[in-house]
Amino acid sequence: MSTTDENKSKIFFVDDDQELLDLVSVKLKKEFEVHTFSDPLDCVDASERIEPKLIIVDLYMPNIDGFEVLKQLRGHPTTASIPIVCTSASSKQADRNRAEKLGAIGFLSKPYNLKSLNKDIKSIIDNLNKEVASPTGSNVATICFNEVEKRKIIASDLKKQLEDGSTVVFLSWEKGEDVIDEDLMKFIENNKLIFLEMGPSLITKLPYLEDVSPIFEDIESLAPEVDLSQACLVMDDPQNLFGQDSRQRSIAITLTLAKIIKTTFRKSHVFMAKSTNPEQKNTTMRMASIFSGRSS
Numbered sequence: 001m002s003t004t005d006e007n008k009s010k011i012f013f014v015d016d017d018q019e020l021l022d023l024v025s026v027k028l029k030k031e032f033e034v035h036t037f038s039d040p041l042d043c044v045d046a047s048e049r050i051e052p053k054l055i056i057v058d059l060y061m062p063n064i065d066g067f068e069v070l071k072q073l074r075g076h077p078t079t080a081s082i083p084i085v086c087t088s089a090s091s092k093q094a095d096r097n098r099a100e101k102l103g104a105i106g107f108l109s110k111p112y113n114l115k116s117l118n119k120d121i122k123s124i125i126d127n128l129n130k131e132v133a134s135p136t137g138s139n140v141a142t143i144c145f146n147e148v149e150k151r152k153i154i155a156s157d158l159k160k161q162l163e164d165g166s167t168v169v170f171l172s173w174e175k176g177e178d179v180i181d182e183d184l185m186k187f188i189e190n191n192k193l194i195f196l197e198m199g200p201s202l203i204t205k206l207p208y209l210e211d212v213s214p215i216f217e218d219i220e221s222l223a224p225e226v227d228l229s230q231a232c233l234v235m236d237d238p239q240n241l242f243g244q245d246s247r248q249r250s251i252a253i254t255l256t257l258a259k260i261i262k263t264t265f266r267k268s269h270v271f272m273a274k275s276t277n278p279e280q281k282n283t284t285m286r287m288a289s290i291f292s293g294r295s296s
Helices: 018-028 040-049 066-075 093-101 117-126 147-163 182-189 201-208 214-222 247-264 278-292
Strands: 009-014 032-037 054-058 084-088 106-109 130-133 139-144 168-172 193-197 232-236 267-273
Touching (some): 009 018, 009 040, 018 117, 032 040, 040 054, 040 066, 054 066, 054 117, 066 093, 139 147, 139 278, 147 168, 147 267, 182 193, 232 247, 247 267, 247 278, 267 278
Parallel strands (some): 009 054, 054 084, 084 106, 139 267, 168 193, 232 267
Antiparallel strands (some): 130 139
């Protein structure tokens, strides 16, 4: 089944081999909106104007190689969050390590397996964000590829739940301007969306609190007429509250917070951003499992 144009993900393919670009474009066009570039600078320029879902760039090209493209894309605020996969015929682990340090999220080896290329790229895109859900689906945690992706998914999730008729409590570490648009503001005005910004003071308080319920007392004071047991909770980056000094303490607070969430709300969806730090990455995954009810 082919994908409609509106639903196709934009893919940027960068390689100095025009013949290969033409072949790849034909192979991928049924599933993706493919933009090909033989000149890396054209890709950098286009990425600042059009945000692709994924950029695939050859590491070894004349004049400007893939490593330099990575540096330029990661160094520009408009393109810094775009996922980039590198490709090469080289099997050197040092090349992959260098690309990863510069911000690449994956690697495709040449020559491509054209029969599985669509599937391979789709798998990369599907795994940018990891979702962990309880068996009933009532408690979900999503680890997003980056902050930009996270804000997009939060906005989409809020609208979906509100349009389904749910009352939603949205807890965010940020002020919400990047998530709350005019459509969501209408739900706030109608008291269907309760937005609470988690302030910096909680950073100093929470690690020492045995009882984290003060967070939810603020919610009740904002909307005393709302039955929280019938409401849905959307929580943005709870790990910001815990600090990074103690993994054990963070997990302990997560267990307490998850228990309160489960007993207070009908449904919950917790969002976190993926970390590049290996230790923090493991902690984030553990927290996602706890918030979703998959582990305790």
